Amino acid sequence: xxxxxxxxxxxxxxxxxxxxLTLFSAVSVFLSAEGGKxxxxxxxxxxxxxxxxxxxLAECVCxxxxxxxxxxxKMIDQKMSREEILQEMVRQYGPTVLAAPQKKxxxxxxxxxxxxxxxxxxxxxxxxxxFRSSVSPAPAPSELSLTEADNNLRKEIEKEVxxxx
Amino acid sequence: MMRFNKWFILLSGLLIGxxxxxxxxxxxxxxxxxxxxxxxxxxxCHISPTGGGPLNRFGEQFAMNxxxxxxxANADADGDGFTNNEELKxxxxxxxxxxxxxxxxIAGKISTNAQIGNNALLLGFLAVIFMLFTSxxxxxxxxGRFLESARRSLLTSTLLVSxxxxxxxxxxxxxxxxxxxxxxxxxxxxxxxxxxxxxxxGQEGSLLFWLFILSIYSIALIWFNRQERDPIFxxxxxxxxxIIQVFFYFLLVFITPPFRLLSxxxxxxxxxxxxxxxxxxxxxxxxLYLGYVGFSVPFAFAVASLATGKLDAGxxxxxxxWVLIPWIFQTVGIILGGAWAxxxxxxxxxxxxxxxxxxxxxxxxxxxxxxxxxxxxERKEMLKMWNVVLIGLTFWLSVLGTFITRSGLISSVHAFAxxxxxxxxxxxxxxxxxIYALLIYYRYPLLQSREKxxxxxxxxxxxxxxxxxxxxxxxxxxxxxxxxxISEWVTSKRGDVGAPFYNQVTVPxxxxxxxxxxxxxxxxxxxxxxxxLRRLFLYPLLFGLGTVGGLFIFGIHEFLPLLSYxxxxxxxxxxxxxxxRGTMVxxxxxxxxxxxxxxxxxxxxxxxxxxxxxxxxxxLMAIGITAxxxxxxxxxxxxxxxxxxxxxxxxxxxxxxxxxVPGPGYQEVRALIQxxxxxxxxxxxxxxxxxxGREESSSETAILSTLTGDFYFILAGWDENxxxxxxxxxxxxxxxxxxxxxxxxxxxxxxxxxxxxxxxxLL
Numbered sequence: 001x002x003x004x005x006x007x008x009x010x011x012x013x014x015x016x017x018x019x020x021l022t023l024f025s026a027v028s029v030f031l032s033a034e035g036g037k038x039x040x041x042x043x044x045x046x047x048x049x050x051x052x053x054x055x056x057l058a059e060c061v062c063x064x065x066x067x068x069x070x071x072x073x074k075m076i077d078q079k080m081s082r083e084e085i086l087q088e089m090v091r092q093y094g095p096t097v098l099a100a101p102q103k104k105x106x107x108x109x110x111x112x113x114x115x116x117x118x119x120x121x122x123x124x125x126x127x128x129x130x131f132r133s134s135v136s137p138a139p140a141p142s143e144l145s146l147t148e149a150d151n152n153l154r155k156e157i158e159k160e161v162x163x164x165x
Numbered sequence: 166m167m168r169f170n171k172w173f174i175l176l177s178g179l180l181i182g183x184x185x186x187x188x189x190x191x192x193x194x195x196x197x198x199x200x201x202x203x204x205x206x207x208x209x210c211h212i213s214p215t216g217g218g219p220l221n222r223f224g225e226q227f228a229m230n231x232x233x234x235x236x237x238a239n240a241d242a243d244g245d246g247f248t249n250n251e252e253l254k255x256x257x258x259x260x261x262x263x264x265x266x267x268x269x270x271i272a273g274k275i276s277t278n279a280q281i282g283n284n285a286l287l288l289g290f291l292a293v294i295f296m297l298f299t300s301x302x303x304x305x306x307x308x309g310r311f312l313e314s315a316r317r318s319l320l321t322s323t324l325l326v327s328x329x330x331x332x333x334x335x336x337x338x339x340x341x342x343x344x345x346x347x348x349x350x351x352x353x354x355x356x357x358x359x360x361x362x363x364x365x366x367g368q369e370g371s372l373l374f375w376l377f378i379l380s381i382y383s384i385a386l387i388w389f390n391r392q393e394r395d396p397i398f399x400x401x402x403x404x405x406x407x408i409i410q411v412f413f414y415f416l417l418v419f420i421t422p423p424f425r426l427l428s429x430x431x432x433x434x435x436x437x438x439x440x441x442x443x444x445x446x447x448x449x450x451x452x453l454y455l456g457y458v459g460f461s462v463p464f465a466f467a468v469a470s471l472a473t474g475k476l477d478a479g480x481x482x483x484x485x486x487w488v489l490i491p492w493i494f495q496t497v498g499i500i501l502g503g504a505w506a507x508x509x510x511x512x513x514x515x516x517x518x519x520x521x522x523x524x525x526x527x528x529x530x531x532x533x534x535x536x537x538x539x540x541x542x543e544r545k546e547m548l549k550m551w552n553v554v555l556i557g558l559t560f561w562l563s564v565l566g567t568f569i570t571r572s573g574l575i576s577s578v579h580a581f582a583x584x585x586x587x588x589x590x591x592x593x594x595x596x597x598x599x600i601y602a603l604l605i606y607y608r609y610p611l612l613q614s615r616e617k618x619x620x621x622x623x624x625x626x627x628x629x630x631x632x633x634x635x636x637x638x639x640x641x642x643x644x645x646x647x648x649x650x651i652s653e654w655v656t657s658k659r660g661d662v663g664a665p666f667y668n669q670v671t672v673p674x675x676x677x678x679x680x681x682x683x684x685x686x687x688x689x690x691x692x693x694x695x696x697x698l699r700r701l702f703l704y705p706l707l708f709g710l711g712t713v714g715g716l717f718i719f720g721i722h723e724f725l726p727l728l729s730y731x732x733x734x735x736x737x738x739x740x741x742x743x744x745x746r747g748t749m750v751x752x753x754x755x756x757x758x759x760x761x762x763x764x765x766x767x768x769x770x771x772x773x774x775x776x777x778x779x780x781x782x783x784x785l786m787a788i789g790i791t792a793x794x795x796x797x798x799x800x801x802x803x804x805x806x807x808x809x810x811x812x813x814x815x816x817x818x819x820x821x822x823x824x825x826v827p828g829p830g831y832q833e834v835r836a837l838i839q840x841x842x843x844x845x846x847x848x849x850x851x852x853x854x855x856x857x858g859r860e861e862s863s864s865e866t867a868i869l870s871t872l873t874g875d876f877y878f879i880l881a882g883w884d885e886n887x888x889x890x891x892x893x894x895x896x897x898x899x900x901x902x903x904x905x906x907x908x909x910x911x912x913x914x915x916x917x918x919x920x921x922x923x924x925x926x927l928l
Contacts, residue, residue, distance in 0.1 A: 045664075045665060046665050048661065048663060055512050055517075056512075056517075056663060056664055056665075059512040059513060059514060060512065061511065061512070061801075061864075061879050061881035061890070061892050062881070063881075063882070066801065066881075066890075095658060095659075095660060096659055096660075096661050098660075098661065099661065099662070099663030099664060099665045099666070100662060100663065100665040100666035100669065101648070101652070101660045101662065101666065105656075106652055106655055106656050106660070107652075107660060110644070110645075110648050110652075110660070110662070110666065111669075111670070113644055114637070114640060114641040114644055114670050117637070117640050117644075118633075118637040118640070118641075118674075121633065121636060121637070121640070122633055125629070125633060
């Protein structure tokens with residue numbers, strides 16, 4: 001513990017941090033990718049029930065939902081893709097029937113912004129914690145500059161570590 | 166003390182004068198147009214009987230027609246069947262559908278509850294303003310007597326808001342329907358217990374409840390601080406809480422008075438939303454409010470620390486307890502909300518990413534981030550500013566949550582102005598954020614880190630990543646919650662956001678969080694070596710990979726569920742291993758029996774091991790959430806009486822018919838279904854039809870719960886031949902979520918009982 005306090009910290013390189021950041025983002029994008037074959041459930045989970053209950057269509061038990069799920073099954077039987085079915089639903093009930101924004105126009109912002117904010121906040125965190133600190137570093141504690149308060153703090157920490165063991 | 170009392174009386178007189186002049190100012194110009202009996206009634210045009218705030222429908226019509234009454238004389242503003250002219254002539258309110266020439270006014274009898282409540286709120290408002298003055302004087306003159314006065318004013322305010330809250334509870338219990346809020350949220354048929362939940366069942370009551378809880382927290386703070394040591398610090402803490410109280414008092418006195426009176430008491434009320442008449446609803450909202458409101462206390466600590474420059478690890482240790490208490494309440498509230506949705510809403514789920522759910526989840530996430538970053542700050546001289554930001558963000562998101570659910574902003578951007586709450590909330594949020602940001606800027610030199618993170622492969626590094634991911638989730642949820650309003654504002658078309666969006670954006674982040682939760686508490690400080698990593702994570706990794714492989718062989722091939730199971734098991738094993746190692750060390754060194762060793766281990770370091778128990782609970786919940794989301798089996802069927810159908814290969818469902826059962830305040834129609842498998846059960850999903858003003862029904866699901874999964878039945882409807890439309894669901898491992906929730910609660914209670922350092926004060 002004494003070594004930890006007295007040693008001069010070696011900063012993590014910016015390259016390493018950016019590598020971690022990229023890895024994190026790549027994992028996030030990879031995991032959030034959509035997939036799977038078209039079935040009633042895969043379409044109905046992407047829509048609200050248009051009866052006004054605001055439940056996901058796949059979960060609602062009202063008559064409207066039951067009828068709509070039958071309609072979706074008919075569209076699947078006609079070899080329509082998930083996107084085509086959703087477009088047809090938007091045409092019939094308006095864009096508010098979709099439970100997630102479409103990935104075009106302003107809807108695209110809905111998906112991009114959280115990722116962009118995630119990356120930017122990571123960069124900002126890095127900037128404030130590393131770069132900013134290294135521009136105006138606080139004096140590193142040394143044996144010569146130890147005050148009574150520092151000594152007390154060290155004793156307190158040592159006591160806590162011993163207690164944990 | 167005499168001098169303070171004079172000040173109080175002088176200030177009260179001044180404010181009452183302002184109040185009266187303000188109330189009468191608006192109507193002077195138009196009062197000539199009104200009949201004599203309505204000249205003193207502000208609610209002819211305004212919603213509030215005391216005037217000010219938003220206009221009612223008649224007031225809006227009047228304003229839109231350049232304040233010309235003849236232009237709207239024959240219109241019916243409130244849609245009660247009487248024209249505006251007819252209503253004004255007969256002395257009833259043209260903007261209030263409950264008041265019309267057909268209803269008779271109860272002459273000379275005004276609700277005592279309303280009188281008590283209104284007066285208590287007004288006096289409480291004055292007391293808390295007086296408290297702000299004395300706090301400010303105490304700080305500037307450095308005089309402890311002012312602090313004593315501020316403390317007493319805060320106690321007075323608490324007493325008065327408690328009286329107002331009790332008056333509202335009494336109004337519900339005595340069916341005082343002259344109070345509009347009581348008439349809107351209760352009726353005579355309601356069970357006594359649910360009458361209580363009327364208090365938080367609507368907007369005005371919720372705000373009153375907010376203020377009541379804030380007062381209770383303030384009292385608790387005063388109690389813990391009875392051995393006063395730092396009067397300036399305490400004055401700022403009390404002052405900050407006072408400012409928050411002033412805001413809520415302002416809303417209750419001027420914008421949405423909870424004791425607004427109807428011109429005539431209806432014979433019965435409209436009743437509470439049937440969905441809210443559930444035992445979980447008696448506990449879920451109070452817990453959430455205890456969470457939301459409680460985050461004001463650490464915020465007050467942070468303001469005081471920034472203002473006084475006392476930003477060492479000491480304030481963080483004090484703040485930790487005051488974050489942990491509301492965090493526990495918030496956790497219980499969120500879990501109870503999930504349980505309520507599961508049992509009551511009848512769609513087989515427990516979390517719908519509804520704006521109200523999101524509002525409770527966001528401050529919980531930032532408070533969780535604070536616990537982790539605060540641990541680094543206590544150990545190392547870093548992340549000081551980050552902690553301050555997290556505390557501010559948690560408070561800000563708590564108020565924002567109340568704002569977005571109470572302002573009408575979510576239903577439509579155009580509803581923002583209609584409730585009258587939007588502008589004051591926005592002002593308060595902006596003001597507190599600006600002042601807090603200025604304080605941070607002012608104290609920037611004291612908030613700089615003295616130490617640095619060497620590598621991500623360290624405890625501080627993974628805790629920081631954990632914070633980053635938690636904040637990432639918070640932003641994604643906030644963005645999704647506000648997106649409908651933003652898209653409506655930008656494109657003039659509303660773009661709604663539901664579970665598919667949130668799942669897609671947040672699930673990857675939750676999975677990363679599971680991994681970090683497993684790694685963070687184990688890994689070495691400063692920099693972990695390869696040997697250290699191997700020693701700590703070899704078995705968890707093997708168990709995690711083994712789980713993935715085993716499940717793959719048994720037919721689970723979906724990528725995300727496999728990853729989630731693998732990570733959950735990884736997390737579980739890291740935590741169990743930690744308990745095992747500690748117990749074995751005690752056995753070796755102290756010669757204790759493993760069971761005794763385990764208990765002593767936890768008892769000696771409650772904070773550390775309490776946290777680990779919380780992580781075990783999270784892992785159990787993650788397993789339950791993954792299974793019930795990814796492997797739910799559903800079957801919809803229409804069954805005639807006597808008809809049977811198969812379910813899940815090994816079960817048969819035999820429908821016997823419908824049965825009508827009366828209950829307190831409702832009629833219930835049950836579908837009787839016999840489920841035959843290895844054992845036989847009779848289940849009866851039902852629909853309840855409530856008596857009273859509301860033409861609403863609620864779904865009563867039938868749930869057979871086991872550790873492997875829940876059999877969940879919903880009665881969707883029936884026809885005249887008793888053919889019932891039923892949905893049967895098998896929800897695997899859903900009870901693990903509730904068990905995990907109990908484990909989380911247990912762990913956090915253990916952490917709560919961790920001793921503070923000797924001689925350390927809680928304020």
